[in-house]
Amino acid sequence: MAGLTILERTPEGAAVRGGVEDNFALRGSNSGVDHRTKASTMLVSHETGLVVYSSSEGVCVKDSRNGAYNVVFEAKMKHTVGLDVSPLGSFLVTYQRPNKDEPDAKNLKVFRIGSDEIGEDGEPAPCFSQPQKQASQDAWPLYQFDKDEEHLYRAVANEVHAIKTSDFAGGIAKKLRAKGLNCFAISGGSGPKIAVYCPEAKGAPGCVQIFDVKHDFSSAAKSNPTPSARRSFYRSSRAKLLWNSTGTSLLGWAFSDVDATNQNYFGEQSLHFLSSDGEREQLVELKDGPIHDVKWAPNGQHFVAVHGFMPAKATLFDKKCKPIYDFGSGPRNTVEWSPFSRFLIIGGVGNLPGEIA
Structure with a gap:
C-alpha cells in the first residue's frame, strides 16, 4: 500500500482511507481494518507502524507496515479503555476498568508483543501487572x-x-x-x-x-x-x-478546576515552555480562553496550539517557542500531524460543528 493512508474511527467503526491521490477513498476489507472493526479505543504508533484497538471482543494489535495489517497480538480483554505501545513496539500496555466484584484484580498490564507465553486462562500472559483503581x-x-x-x-x-x-x-x-x-x-x-x-x-x-x-x-x-x-x-x-x-523541549499544559476570572465554567488553562x-x-502567550489542543510535530521542530474562546485561534510555534505562523480563527478544537511532519490537519470535531483544513 503505497502513499499516504489515514486511519479513522467513527461511531460505525474503524476504517482505512487512501490519501490525496486516492481522493480519501475507503480501502475496504483488503486493508485489514474496515467498518466491521468496532473500535472503542484506538492508538496508532507512527514510530513502529502498529495499530492497536480495543472492542467488545478484546484487544488487537496489527502491523500496518507494507499495508498488510497482519495481527501480531490478540487477547480477549473486556472493558479495556487504556492502550499504549513502547517506543520500539516490543511492549503493549493495557488498562481495564476495575471490576467491583474483583477489587484486587490486576487490571493494568504489560504484554510482550510477539511472545507465545500463555496464561492459565488460555490468553497471552502479561510480563508485568498490578491493580489500578483509576487512570x-x-x-x-x-x-x-x-x-x-x-x-x-x-x-x-x-x-x-x-x-x-x-x-x-x-x-x-x-x-x-x-x-x-x-x-x-x-x-x-x-x-x-x-x-x-x-x-x-x-x-x-x-x-x-x-x-x-x-x-x-x-x-x-x-x-x-x-x-x-x-x-x-x-x-x-x-x-x-x-x-x-528529540527530548530538547517540553510543554506543560496546566489545568485548574476553577477560573479565577469567572469566564470559563470548565476552569482555567495555561501552557508553559x-x-x-x-x-x-516561559509562559506561552495565547488568546484568552481555553486551550483546545496542543501537538508537537513528529520531527520535534514545531508545535501547534489551538486556543481561545470560539472562534478559536491556531498558531504554529518553533522548537524555541517563537510564534511563526497564524492559521487564523475558526470553529476548531483539534490538531493532528502526519508522521513526517509535512501535513497538518486543524479541525472541529466531537460536539463542535466545525471545519477541517
Missing part, C-alpha cells in the same frame, strides 16, 4: 519506557520507579524522589530526561521539573535531586507533560 487521561500512560526500552517507569507516592524490562521479577532497579508528584513523562532522544509535575500545595505554587534519568535516578532515591530545568506557576491542579521527539537544559522557560 486519568492526563496521567496516561501510567507505565512509560525509555527510548531503548531498557526500563519501564511508573509513579508511586512521591517517587518514580524504574524496572528493568529484561527482569520484571527483579523489582525496582532505581528511583527518583519528587515530593507531591502528580504525573511524569519520559523524553525521547539520546540521554533521556524525565519531567515531573507537582500541583499547588499549602500555598506553594505548582511546578514542572526536568531531571536527567542517568544521573538523578539511584537505587536509594536521592532526597533532593537538582533539576536541570524548573518552572513554577499558580492556578494549576493537574497537567499534561508533552515532550518533543521549558528547554531541557534549563536555558529557557
